[in-house]
Amino acid sequence: MKKIEKRAVMCLLLALILLAGLALFCVRFALDGGRWAGFAANRHLYNSQGQLAVGRVLDRDGDVLSWPGEDGSRHYYDNATVRKATLHAVGDRSGNIGTGALTAFADKLSGYNLLTGAYSPLGEGNDLYLTLDARYNYIAYEALGGKKGTVGVYDYTNGQILCMVSAPTFDPADPPNIQEGDDRYDGVYLNRFLSGTFIPGSIFKTVTLAAAIEHIPDLFQRRFTCTGSTDVGGEPIACPRAHGDMDIYGALANSCNGVFGQLAAELGADTLNEYVDKAGLTGSYKVSGIPTAKGSFDTGSTENQLGWAGVGQYNDLVDPCSMMVWMGAIANGGKAAVPQLILKTETPLGIPGSFYRKHQTKTLVEEDTARTLADMMANNVSQTYGSGRFPNMDLCAKSGTGEVGGGKAPNTWFAGFLRNADAPYAFVVLVEEGSNGSDTAGAVASKVLDAIVNGY
Numbered sequence: 001m002k003k004i005e006k007r008a009v010m011c012l013l014l015a016l017i018l019l020a021g022l023a024l025f026c027v028r029f030a031l032d033g034g035r036w037a038g039f040a041a042n043r044h045l046y047n048s049q050g051q052l053a054v055g056r057v058l059d060r061d062g063d064v065l066s067w068p069g070e071d072g073s074r075h076y077y078d079n080a081t082v083r084k085a086t087l088h089a090v091g092d093r094s095g096n097i098g099t100g101a102l103t104a105f106a107d108k109l110s111g112y113n114l115l116t117g118a119y120s121p122l123g124e125g126n127d128l129y130l131t132l133d134a135r136y137n138y139i140a141y142e143a144l145g146g147k148k149g150t151v152g153v154y155d156y157t158n159g160q161i162l163c164m165v166s167a168p169t170f171d172p173a174d175p176p177n178i179q180e181g182d183d184r185y186d187g188v189y190l191n192r193f194l195s196g197t198f199i200p201g202s203i204f205k206t207v208t209l210a211a212a213i214e215h216i217p218d219l220f221q222r223r224f225t226c227t228g229s230t231d232v233g234g235e236p237i238a239c240p241r242a243h244g245d246m247d248i249y250g251a252l253a254n255s256c257n258g259v260f261g262q263l264a265a266e267l268g269a270d271t272l273n274e275y276v277d278k279a280g281l282t283g284s285y286k287v288s289g290i291p292t293a294k295g296s297f298d299t300g301s302t303e304n305q306l307g308w309a310g311v312g313q314y315n316d317l318v319d320p321c322s323m324m325v326w327m328g329a330i331a332n333g334g335k336a337a338v339p340q341l342i343l344k345t346e347t348p349l350g351i352p353g354s355f356y357r358k359h360q361t362k363t364l365v366e367e368d369t370a371r372t373l374a375d376m377m378a379n380n381v382s383q384t385y386g387s388g389r390f391p392n393m394d395l396c397a398k399s400g401t402g403e404v405g406g407g408k409a410p411n412t413w414f415a416g417f418l419r420n421a422d423a424p425y426a427f428v429v430l431v432e433e434g435s436n437g438s439d440t441a442g443a444v445a446s447k448v449l450d451a452i453v454n455g456y
């Protein structure tokens with residue numbers, strides 16, 4: 001009797017192990033099945049050159065940016081500038097651009113689903129509509145004028161990215177032979193918007209300012225004087241010129257390094273670290289599944305280094321996409337929609353292939369502080385950048401000039417948002433080796449926002 005009981009327990013145990021294994025497989029299948037089927041060696045989906053042989057990539061209003069030909073090779077839109085301007089969103093034939101839809105969204109293009117596996121009804125794969133408008137990308141790429149950099153614009157209420165350009169770029173229909181060390185193609189496979197980190201310069205002052213608004217009670221009663229060089233921790237923090245006498249509004253509009261260096265030192269390293277993390281600049285977002293690069297913030301070991309860190313120099317690095325979301329959160333009362341690149345997918349029969357829901361960030365800034373920051377950034381536009389450059393826009397913005405050293409011209413930035421109810425857009429523009437933020441990057445922002453708000 002004892003023996004039988006023992007065997008029954010053994011059988012039960014084996015059955016349980018089998019069930020557990022089956023359950024694990026089912027879970028892995030549901031989670032990773034798309035990736036297994038999308039694996040580049042799967043000859044049902046990839047041609048002999050390893051190019052995705054199914055699925056079309058379209059922009060938000062239905063322009064077909066890439067489609068598979070009869071022989072399974074990849075075709076691209078017939079305008080070369082559009083092809084270059086959408087390279088980092090669509091992807092190249094060799095799969096070098098990791099953020100391109102052909103690579104990042106291969107499972108959605110292949111029409112993978114749990115019921116029929118990789119085989120869509122007509123064997124053609126899916127139509128994948130990006131949130132981008134190819135025309136905005138075209139305008140942004142032209143506005144960069146051959147310079148390296150990036151442009152991103154998105155709707156902070158629903159997360160849809162309308163414009164995402166990274167330069168340098170190349171024509172995916174006629175890819176060049178890129179040699180190691182060729183400066184024209186430096187970092188060409190990197191999507192600077194999602195995957196790059198850069199010295200922010202003065203756009204970072206918005207974060208230091210958020211901390212100062214909440215921690216320095218008499219901030220708005222204070223007067224500041226800038227002689228062109230301010231002592232912080234026994235060493236100077238320099239400005240490009242003497243900004244003279246001003247209040248905190250003036251300090252932001254002048255982008256006075258001396259004032260923000262002093263404020264950073266007064267706030268202290270712990271407080272600044274807390275606000276940079278809260279602003280989401282050291283974290284990562286998932287943009288339709290693509291992780292953004294994490295920025296970094298280092299307050300150094302001296303008060304002067306802390307001062308420079310609060311000014312957006314020293315070792316500060318930010319990812320342009322995260323900076324755009326920070327701008328969106330200021331615009332939207334403290335939380336913004338997480339950016340997304342996929343508008344929808346459709347099977348060849350026109351049936352929606354997947355559903356997407358909006359994701360919201362956590363609170364990046366308190367609501368009252370966001371409102372104050374927005375008013376101060378609107379004042380920047382009327383006082384310094386010029387409202388006339390941005391017709392029909394209730395624009396709030398901050399320029400930046402990130403000194404990169406090594407005898408190179410600075411990284412120039414222009415970041416901000418519109419408060420227009422019918423145009424709820426946040427944006428970031430980075431132009432490498434520009435002259436200054438308001439002139440170089442501001443001009444790019446002006447062209448792109450004009451097309452989006454006032455039509456093209």
Ligand SMILES: [Zn+2]
Binds near residue numbers: 239243259
């Ligand atoms: Zn100054």
